[in-house]
Every structure is written in C-alpha cells, then in structure tokens.
Amino acid sequence: MINRISTSLAQQLGINSILSQQAQVNQTQQQISLGKRILTPSDDPAGSVYILDLNQSISRTEQFQSNIEYARNRLSLSDSTLQNVTNSIQRVRELAIQGFNDTNTAEDRGFIAQEMFQRLDELLALSNTKDANGDFLYAGFKSQTQAFTGSASTGTFSYQGDQGQRLIQIGENRSLADNNSGAEVFFNLKDKNGNPEDMFSTLYGLATDLANNKAAKEEAVLTMGSLPADGDIITLNGINYEFDNDATVSLGNTSVPIGVDTDATSTNLETAINTQQSLGNTDVTASVINNQIRLLADQQGAGKLSISTPPAGLTLSTPVSIPLYDRLDQLDTALNRVLDVRAQIGARLNVIDSQDDINQDFILSMQQTKSQVEDIDMAEAISRFNLQVVALQAAQQAYVRVQGLSLFNQL
Numbered sequence: 001m002i003n004r005i006s007t008s009l010a011q012q013l014g015i016n017s018i019l020s021q022q023a024q025v026n027q028t029q030q031q032i033s034l035g036k037r038i039l040t041p042s043d044d045p046a047g048s049v050y051i052l053d054l055n056q057s058i059s060r061t062e063q064f065q066s067n068i069e070y071a072r073n074r075l076s077l078s079d080s081t082l083q084n085v086t087n088s089i090q091r092v093r094e095l096a097i098q099g100f101n102d103t104n105t106a107e108d109r110g111f112i113a114q115e116m117f118q119r120l121d122e123l124l125a126l127s128n129t130k131d132a133n134g135d136f137l138y139a140g141f142k143s144q145t146q147a148f149t150g151s152a153s154t155g156t157f158s159y160q161g162d163q164g165q166r167l168i169q170i171g172e173n174r175s176l177a178d179n180n181s182g183a184e185v186f187f188n189l190k191d192k193n194g195n196p197e198d199m200f201s202t203l204y205g206l207a208t209d210l211a212n213n214k215a216a217k218e219e220a221v222l223t224m225g226s227l228p229a230d231g232d233i234i235t236l237n238g239i240n241y242e243f244d245n246d247a248t249v250s251l252g253n254t255s256v257p258i259g260v261d262t263d264a265t266s267t268n269l270e271t272a273i274n275t276q277q278s279l280g281n282t283d284v285t286a287s288v289i290n291n292q293i294r295l296l297a298d299q300q301g302a303g304k305l306s307i308s309t310p311p312a313g314l315t316l317s318t319p320v321s322i323p324l325y326d327r328l329d330q331l332d333t334a335l336n337r338v339l340d341v342r343a344q345i346g347a348r349l350n351v352i353d354s355q356d357d358i359n360q361d362f363i364l365s366m367q368q369t370k371s372q373v374e375d376i377d378m379a380e381a382i383s384r385f386n387l388q389v390v391a392l393q394a395a396q397q398a399y400v401r402v403q404g405l406s407l408f409n410q411l
Contacts, residue, residue: 024388037376047373054370060172061359061366068170068359071178072352074131078179079345081129081137082338088119088126089335092203093328095119099210100324106213116207117152120200124148124157127186138182140164147182150200155208157200159187170355176348180341189333191326193302199334206327214321218297218305221318222269224262225291232311236295237282241272243311262291262313269293292317302326 031037041048098104099112127148130136135143141164150157161182167175187198222234228243233253235241242253243265249255256272259265266288273286273295283298284305297304305320 021388021391024391031376032378032382036374051370051374054366054373058363058366058370061363064170064172065356065359065363067168068352068356071168071170071176072349074137074178075345075349075352077129077131078137079342079349081126082185082342082345085123085126085338086335086342088123089199089203089331089338092116092119092206093331093335096206096210096324096328096331100216109210109213113207113211116203116210120152120203120207123203124150124152124200127182136161137179138185140179140181140183141166148186148200152204152207155201155204157198157204159183170352171359174355176351176355178348180344185337185341186334189330189337191330191333197330197333199337202327202330202334205322206331209321209324209327215296216324217300218302218320218323219318220295220305220307220316220320222293222295222307222310223291223315223317224266224269224293224313225315226313227258227262227265228311228313230258232313233308234310234314235306235308236273237284237306239276239282241269263288266291266293297323300325 037044037047095112095116099109099116104112127138128136128146129138136145136147139145139147139161142161143166145160147161148157148159159182163181163183165177165181166179168178169175186200189197189199189202191197230243230245232243233240240250240253241256242249243258244255245258247255247257254272254276256265257268259268270286270288270293273282273284273293276282277285277298285296285298287294287296295305295307300323302323302325304323307316307320310316
C-alpha cells in the first residue's frame with residue numbers, strides 16, 4: 001500500500017521541523033547568554049524544586065544577616081553610650097573627692113556641685129539615647145516612650161519604660177538580645193545595705209550635699225523648740241543624756257542641766273556631748289548655733305551616728321546624712337552595673353561576629369550547590385548550539401528541496 005502525502009501536509013511538516021529546530025536553537029542560545037541550564041520548571045522539574053528550596057534558604061539567611069547588622073548597630077551604639085556614662089560617673093567621683101576636701105570653702109564646693117548637676121543632666125540625656133530608627137535604647141518594649149524623666153532642678157526621677165528585652169533572630173536556631181532595659185542599667189540598684197537606689201538619685205544627693213556644704217562624715221541637726229522636761233533622755237551613740245533641773249540623774253546617765261532658755265540648754269547638751277568625746281567615751285562632736293545642735297561623727301562611714309527618738313521639745317530637724325564614703329560606694333555600685341552591662345554587650349557583639357561568619361559560609365555553600373544544579377556547562381552548550389544550528393540549516397534546505405518536487409516543474 002502506498003501512502004500519499006498531500007502538498008499542504010508536506011509543507012506543514014517542513015515548517016514544523018524548522019520551527020522545532022529554531023526553538024531548540026533559541027533555548028540553547030538563552031541558556032548560554034544567561035549561563036543557566038534551567039530556564040523554566042519544565043526544563044528540570046526536580047531541579048527546579050531543589051533550586052526553590054535553595055533560594056528560600058539563601059533569602060532567609062540574608063534576612064538573618066540584615067538582623068545581624070541591625071543588632072550590631074544598636075549594641076555598638078549602646079556600648080558607646082555606656083562608655084560616656086562611665087566617663088560621667090568617673091568625673092563625678094573625682095569631683096566628689098575634690099569637693100569634700102577640707103581645704104575647700106563652702107563657695108568652692110558650690111561651684112563644684114554645679115558641674116555635678118550638669119553631669120546629672122548629661123547622664124539623663126544619655127539614658128534617653130535613640131537609635132537610627134528613633135527608638136529609645138533603654139525603654140524595653142516601650143521603644144517609642146521616653147525612658148527616663150526628671151532633671152537636676154527637680155531631683156525626682158522615674159523610669160517610663162518596662163523590663164522587656166527585645167530578641168532578634170540572627171541564625172536558624174539562634175536569637176540574641178539587642179538591648180538592656182533602662183531599669184537594669186540605671187534604676188534597679190542596691191546600696192551595700194540592700195536598700196534600693198538609682199543612679200540619678202545618687203548623683204543628685206551627692207551634688208546636693210556638696211552644694212549645701214555638708215560634711216564628708218555623718219551628721220545630723222537637733223532643734224530645741226522648747227525646754228525638755230526634767231528626766232527626759234536622748235541617746236547618742238549609746239550614751240544616755242538626761243535633762244535635769246535638780247542635779248539628780250539616773251545612774252549611768254550623763255547630766256544635761258536645763259537652762260533658763262533653749263539656747264542655754266542647747267549649750268549644756270553640747271558641753272555634755274563634747275566632754276564625753278574628750279574622755280574617749282563617744283565619737284560624736286557637737287556644735288551649737290542658737291538652739292540648733294549639730295552632731296558630727298568622728299569617723300567615716302555609715303552607722304557612725306545613731307540617735308534615739310528625741311524627747312518632747314527636741315526634734316531631729318535634719319536626719320542623719322549619708323556620708324561621703326557611702327556616696328562613693330553608691331557611685332561604685334552604679335559604675336559596676338554599667339561595666340557589667342557593657343560586658344554583656346561585648347559578649348553579644350562577639351556572638352554576632354561569629355554568627356556573621358557562619359551565615360556567610362552557609363550562603364556561599366548554598367550558592368555553590370545552586371550553581372551545580374542550575375548553571376550550564378558552557379562547553380557542552382556551545383557544542384550543542386553548533387549542532388542545532390547545523391540541524392536548523394539542514395531543515396531549511398530540505399524544506400526548499402521538497403518544495404521543488406512537483407510534476408509541474410517537468411512541463
């Protein structure tokens with residue numbers, strides 16, 4: 001049986017062959033120009049899925065790299081801020097030691113205190129530092145709320161943030177805090193007796209003591225508003241001073257004659273205290289201005305001056321002050337807290353550098369694997385392209401020859 005092919009079918013077959021060869025040439029040409037073996041998912045379905053997975057892994061790791069850069073900037077800013085905080089505290093400490101030197105006059109101390117107050121405002125400004133996005137570094141999760149309020153003029157300070165610590169993911173299974181709350185850095189401190197304190201109040205108290213010409217040791221002031229009654233007792237550093245108007249006092253008590261007025265009685269109390277001090281029985285010195293008795297501990301440190309509840313007519317108008325050395329201890333506590341936080345920041349920056357290297361190595365490995373799957377073998381592709389060009393030319397020539405096979409050509 002003889003199969004007959006119509007003229008139109010012969011033409012169509014020839015055109016289809018040319019178009020098929022042309023499509024192969026075009027695809028190979030695109031592969032060579034792009035350097036990619038897989039141009040569409042149909043070129044290699046399994047390879048296309050694998051490349052999608054690799055691209056997702058690379059994209060996710062690049063996001064971790066962006067997070068690393070963000071965290072590095074915030075932590076570096078925090079570290080430089082706390083370096084300035086450290087410098088301010090150390091400067092205040094120097095001023096405190098200088099100011100409480102006995103060679104300074106009250107006016108000299110007032111001048112020194114002025115710089116302390118300026119340092120306090122500087123410290124408040126540093127505690128409210130913002131990052132490049134306008135977020136407060138030390139406000140916890142409340143990053144758009146000013147962390148601290150207060151000033152050297154008011155002497156009252158408060159923390160407006162929260163205790164939150166933001167975590168940012170820097171690796172597939174690794175997260176890291178990019179901040180410390182202001183409460184941890186500046187506020188939740190303890191003195192040596194475990195009492196709460198904050199950095200700002202410590203500086204304010206120190207500057208205020210200096211401005212008011214307070215002594216470096218513990219002191220207090222008693223005010224005699226009216227004459228005490230016969231037999232009234234006040235205890236200073238373990239010694240009972242008994243007010244007396246008939247030269248009769250209880251055994252073991254020190255007599256304080258009641259004078260004609262409060263000034264005279266205050267002078268008698270001063271004399272009794274200083275007499276005991278000269279005998280070595282107490283380490284408190286008294287001085288009187290009108291009806292006010294100033295009590296000063298002879299030794300440095302807290303707890304060197306103890307006063308019982310005064311009797312009627314005698315009031316503790318100025319409570320026992322915090323001595324200079326305790327103020328310096330509080331400054332050291334604040335400084336140690338800042339150094340501790342800076343150590344945490346330094347450790348996190350080291351972790352970031354390490355994770356940065358890990359992520360870069362991972363991205364390089366994924367890109368190499370992707371290249372092995374996706375990239376074309378250029379030598380093989382060029383050879384294939386040349387063969388496909390030859391096949392296209394042959395198909396074109398064959399089509400021309402077929403078009404010449406007609407009996408009309410023989411007439």
